[in-house]
Each structure stands twice: as structure tokens, then as C-alpha cells.
Amino acid sequence: MESALVSGLQGLFLGVLSLRPEHVIMIVIGSVLLYLGIKKGYEPLLLVPIGFGAILVNIPLAEMMGKDGFLRFFYDTGVLTEVFPLLIFIGIGAMTDFQPLLENPKIILLGAAGQFGIFLTLLLALAVGFDKLDAVAVAIIGACDGPTAIYVSSKFAPHMLGAVSVAAYSYMSLVPLIQPPIMRVLTTQKERTIVMGAIRQPVSRTTKIVFPIVVTIFASILAPKGAPLIGTVMLGNLMKESGVVDRLKSASENEITNMVTLLLGLCIGATMEADKFLRGQTLLVLALGFIAISLDTVVGVLFGKLMCLLTGGKVNPLIGAAGISAFPMSARVVQVEGQKYNKKSYLLMHAMSANAGGQIGSVIAAAVMLSVLQGMGIVGG
Amino acid sequence: MDSWTFGWTLALIGMTGTMLVLWFLSLLILLLKKIFPYQPEESAAKKG
Numbered sequence: 001m002e003s004a005l006v007s008g009l010q011g012l013f014l015g016v017l018s019l020r021p022e023h024v025i026m027i028v029i030g031s032v033l034l035y036l037g038i039k040k041g042y043e044p045l046l047l048v049p050i051g052f053g054a055i056l057v058n059i060p061l062a063e064m065m066g067k068d069g070f071l072r073f074f075y076d077t078g079v080l081t082e083v084f085p086l087l088i089f090i091g092i093g094a095m096t097d098f099q100p101l102l103e104n105p106k107i108i109l110l111g112a113a114g115q116f117g118i119f120l121t122l123l124l125a126l127a128v129g130f131d132k133l134d135a136v137a138v139a140i141i142g143a144c145d146g147p148t149a150i151y152v153s154s155k156f157a158p159h160m161l162g163a164v165s166v167a168a169y170s171y172m173s174l175v176p177l178i179q180p181p182i183m184r185v186l187t188t189q190k191e192r193t194i195v196m197g198a199i200r201q202p203v204s205r206t207t208k209i210v211f212p213i214v215v216t217i218f219a220s221i222l223a224p225k226g227a228p229l230i231g232t233v234m235l236g237n238l239m240k241e242s243g244v245v246d247r248l249k250s251a252s253e254n255e256i257t258n259m260v261t262l263l264l265g266l267c268i269g270a271t272m273e274a275d276k277f278l279r280g281q282t283l284l285v286l287a288l289g290f291i292a293i294s295l296d297t298v299v300g301v302l303f304g305k306l307m308c309l310l311t312g313g314k315v316n317p318l319i320g321a322a323g324i325s326a327f328p329m330s331a332r333v334v335q336v337e338g339q340k341y342n343k344k345s346y347l348l349m350h351a352m353s354a355n356a357g358g359q360i361g362s363v364i365a366a367a368v369m370l371s372v373l374q375g376m377g378i379v380g381g
Numbered sequence: 382m383d384s385w386t387f388g389w390t391l392a393l394i395g396m397t398g399t400m401l402v403l404w405f406l407s408l409l410i411l412l413l414k415k416i417f418p419y420q421p422e423e424s425a426a427k428k429g
Contacts, residue, residue, distance in 0.1 A: 105410035112403040119392035126388040135388070206417040207410075214409055222402055361403055368398040372391055376382070 018060035022274035029277075030054030030269065033166070042173035046146065046265050050166065053269020054277075064270060071270040074263050079154050079161070084264040085147040086232045091257030092147065092359075093236020094249045096327070098211060100349055101356035102203040107319070111357025113303035114323025115365035117142035117296030125288055130281075132378060133157055136369065138285050141168045142292030143362035144175070145325035150264065151229060152366055156379070162271035163282045167289030175326045178290070179297050179333050183321050186301045191308060193342040194316040196350050205241070212238040219364060225374050226367015233363055296324045300354075322351040325362035331355040 033051030037044035057064045057071060064071040078084035101108060118139045125135035137157035140149045141164060149168040153161050171178065184192075212234035220227035239249040271277075304320025318338050322330045331351035338347040373379045 102410055102414070105407040108403045108407045108410075109400065112400040115399050116396050119395045122395075123388045123392055126384045132384060132387050135384075136391075201414075202419040203414065204417045204419045207413045207419075210413055210417065211410065214413065215406060218409060219402060219406065222405075223398070357403065360406070361399065364402050364406075365395065365399045368402060369391065369395050372394050372398065376387070376390065378382075378387070 015059070015061050020060070020274070022278055023058045023060055025278060026058040026272060026274045027055050030058070030272070033269075036170075043169045045261050046165075046169045046268075049262050049265025050169075050269040050272075053266040054162075054272040055269075056266075057270045057273050065273065071266060075267045075270055078260070078263055079150075079267045080158065082151055082154055082228070084260050084267070085151040085154070086228055087256055087260045088147045088264065089229060089232035089363075090236040090252045091260075093212070093233040093238075094240045094253040096233070096237055096240075096356065096359060098237065098356050098360075099203060099208065100199070100352040101360070102207060102211060103199045103201045104350065104353040107350065107353040108357035108360065110300055110303055110307070110320050110323035110354040111359070111361030112323070112364075113320065114296050114300040114325075114354075114358045115143065115361045116299040117292045117294070118365055118369070120295045120299075121288055121292035124291060128284060128288075130284075134160060136373070137164050138288050139292060140164070140366060140369075141171070141285075141289035142296050143325055143366060144168070144172055144293055144296060144330075145359070145362040146172065148229065148325070148362050148366045150268070152369070155370075158271070159276060160281075160285065162268055162277055163285040164289070165268040166272075167286050171289055171293045172326050172329070175293070175324070175329050176333050178293055179321050179330065180337055182294060182297045183301055183318055183334075183337055186298065187305070187317050189341065191305065191317050192338065193345065194308070194313060195342065195345050196314065196316050196319075196347060199349055199353070208241040209238065212241065215360070219367065223364065223367035223371040225370035226363065229363045229367055233360075293324070297321050300324065316345065316347055316350070319347055319351045319354050322354040322358065323361065324355075324358045327355045327359050328352060330358070 030051045033047045036042045037047030063069050121142050122135050122139035125138040130138060133156040137153035137160050140152040143149055146168050149164055153164040216231050216234040219230045236252055239245045300320035300323035301317055304317030307315040308317050318334050322334045324330050331348060334351035335348040338345040
């Protein structure tokens with residue numbers, strides 16, 4: 001009886017006895033993510049489940065990511081198969097209005113310039129010693145697009161998924177702090193005060209319906225490995241614009257996106273096991289992620305300056321900063337900055353065009369990257 | 382293939398490719414707007 005009691009008590013305290021300092025550190029990190037999400041409002045929809053997942057997976061002996069663990073099931077089913085980010089893309093497409101871009105299509109080029117940070121960061125990541133596919137996963141933080149970052153990193157470097165996702169979502173929420181100083185340094189007072197004319201190019205409903213179909217066909221033919229990314233975003237947008245499948249559209253942007261966001265967040269948190277996350281490499285990922293988003297802004301603004309030059313001063317270079325995928329946060333930042341220097345300047349609609357271009361641009365950049373990697377024989381067909 | 386060859390190749394083709402695909406999409410949008418021009422009745426129908 002006595003030995004049974006001792007054994008029973010040992011079992012009760014086994015978790016406490018197995019607790020190591022690294023577990024405690026990760027539980028604190030998970031709690032910080034919860035704090036940022038709940039108290040500071042930084043991407044709470046993602047940071048709350050990520051933070052909670054990070055806590056759960058670092059409870060000793062709970063084996064949440066063990067062979068039969070409850071988080072392992074969702075991870076294997078939704079993350080390793082890349083299904084979760086693709087389902088979220090359908091929701092994003094259903095929520096996105098491409099009208100500003102359709103009204104002002106030349107602005108889409110800013111959405112391309114806003115992705116250059118991805119490729120420049122790739123070079124930096126290789127320079128500091130990441131291997132090829134790990135460098136690709138780090139660089140994709142520059143897409144400034146959470147689902148794209150998750151899709152690419154789960155495909156090529158699943159062991160880095162936690163660090164890449166946390167960096168991507170954290171920096172996206174910090175866009176209002178990261179971008180303005182760069183915009184100010186790279187532009188002159190005169191450029192910042194440029195007033196851009198109103199856009200008056202209405203778009204027919206047929207164009208809005210045909211747009212996602214032709215983009216899917218042409219962009220997927222040009223970059224076939226990115227067809228799942230492009231196709232899911234455009235499917236969501238087609239459902240929105242067609243107006244005939246309101247139930248599917250509504251389910252995509254609400255129930256499906258909400259459920260998948262919850263499970264995806266938990267799964268990302270579940271990749272933050274102490275022995276995988278507490279490495280010098282994680283700090284490097286966070287630093288390179290910050291550089292990637294900064295470089296996106298730098299190249300976007302410089303491209304805006306080029307457009308300003310080519311149009312004889314009709315384009316305010318500040319809108320180049322909105323060529324990233326953080327929609328519509330980045331467009332709002334541009335509007336606020338423009339108003340600081342000229343109260344008569346209303347850049348919002350132009351910045352929204354660039355921002356919508358950035359949304360397509362991030363998906364296209366990832367698609368191009370995947371296809372080039374396949375062409376180079378780095379990844380299989 | 383060494384890391385630098387890989388990095389520069391992916392960066393150059395990636396940046397050029399992204400720019401070209403998006404430029405092509407901008408032309409496609411212009412073409413769509415030509416084929417399916419906006420009809421003022423759409424605006425009236427919306428209001429009505």
C-alpha cells in the first residue's frame with residue numbers, strides 16, 4: 001500500500017521533475033506572444049493560438065507533438081500537406097477587392113518592386129550560412145504575407161516554420177513602425193508633398209469576374225509550381241465577384257478561415273519546441289525577417305521615385321511603400337505619411353492599388369521562386 | 382551548384398520574373414478593360 005502511494009505521488013510529480021529551464025523559457029516566450037496578441041493587439045488571431053500552442057508543446061511529458069499527439073495530427077494533416085495555408089488563401093481571395101488595382105493597372109509594378117526584399121534577403125541568408133532551402137524559407141518572410149511564408153517554409157524547411165511564422169506575423173503588425181522612417185529617409189520634402197490626381201476609370205463587372213480566371217490561367221502557366229497559391233486566391237476572389245455563391249464566399253471568409261487560422265496557429269506554436277526553437281539560428285531568422293521587410297520598403301519607395309521621374313512628377317514616391325502585401329495596413333501608413341506633409345494630398349486610393357498589387361505580387365514572387373527552384377533541380381517536380 | 386551561384390541565379394531570375402509576370406498582368410487588365418468596357422448603365426443599375 002505504502003509503495004503504491006509513493007509510486008502514485010511520483011507519477012503526479014513526474015511532470016514537475018521533468019521540467020527543464022528551456023521548457024520554462026519557451027513557456028515564457030509563448031506567454032509573451034499571448035501578451036502581444038491580447039494586450040497589444042498585434043495580429044491576435046494568429047499570435048493567441050501560436051502562443052498557446054508554444055506553451056502546450058513545451059509542457060514536459062504531454063507529448064502534444066508525439067506520434068499520437070493531438071497537435072501532431074493537425075500538423076501532419078494540415079501543415080505538412082500545405083492544405084491549411086491554401087484554405088486561408090481562398091478566404092483572403094474572398095475578402096480582397098482588386099478594384100483599385102483594376103482601375104489603375106500600371107501601379108501593379110510597385111507590387112513587384114515590393115517583393116525584391118525576398119530575393120535580396122535570400123542572398124543575405126546564404127551569406128550568413130543558411131543552406132539553400134533554409135535561406136529560401138527565411139527570405140520568404142519578405143513576402144510580408146503570412147500564409148505565403150507558411151506555405152513555402154512548410155514545403156522546404158518545416159523545422160523553421162515556427163521562427164519564420166512568428167517573424168512574418170510580428171513584423172507585419174509592426175509595418176506602421178517599420179515603414180515611416182524608411183519612407184522619410186528615401187524621399188525629399190518636395191516628393192512627399194506631390195498631390196496625385198483622382199482615379200476615374202470605372203471597371204465593368206465582367207472585367208472583375210474574368211480577371212481572377214485569366215490571372216489563374218496565365219500566371220499558373222508562367223509559374224506552374226505556384227498554381228496552388230495563385231489558384232486558391234483567385235478562386236476566392238471569383239466567388240466574391242461572381243455574386244452567385246454567397247454561401248461559399250461567406251463560409252470561406254468566415255467559418256473556414258476562422259477554423260483553419262485557429263488550427264494553423266496552434267500547429268505553428270507546436271513547432272516551437274525548446275530544442276528546435278532555442279537556437280542562435282532563430283535570432284538570425286528574426287533579424288533577417290526585419291531586414292527583408294525593410295528592404296521591400298526601400299525598393300518599393302525607390303521604384304516609386306523612378307515612376308515619379310518617368311511621369312514628370314505625377315507619382316508620389318511614398319505610394320511605393322504600399323507595394324508590400326500587408327493589406328490594407330501599408331496603404332493606411334502611406335496615407336497618414338502623405339497627410340503629414342501635405343493636407344491636400346489624398347494618397348489612399350493610389351496606395352490601395354499598390355497594396356493590392358503587393359498582394360498579387362507576393363503570391364507571384366513565391367510562385368516564380370518555386371518554379372525557378374524546380375527548374376534548377378533544387379526541388380522535385 | 383554552390384550557394385552563391387544558386388543565390389544570384391534565383392535572385393536575378395526571381396526579381397526579373399516577378400516584374401515581368403506583373404507587367405504582363407497589367408497589360409492583361411488593360412486588355413480586359415478594352416474587351417469589357419464599363420457601361421454607364423451598370424452605375425444606374427447599382428443605384429436603382
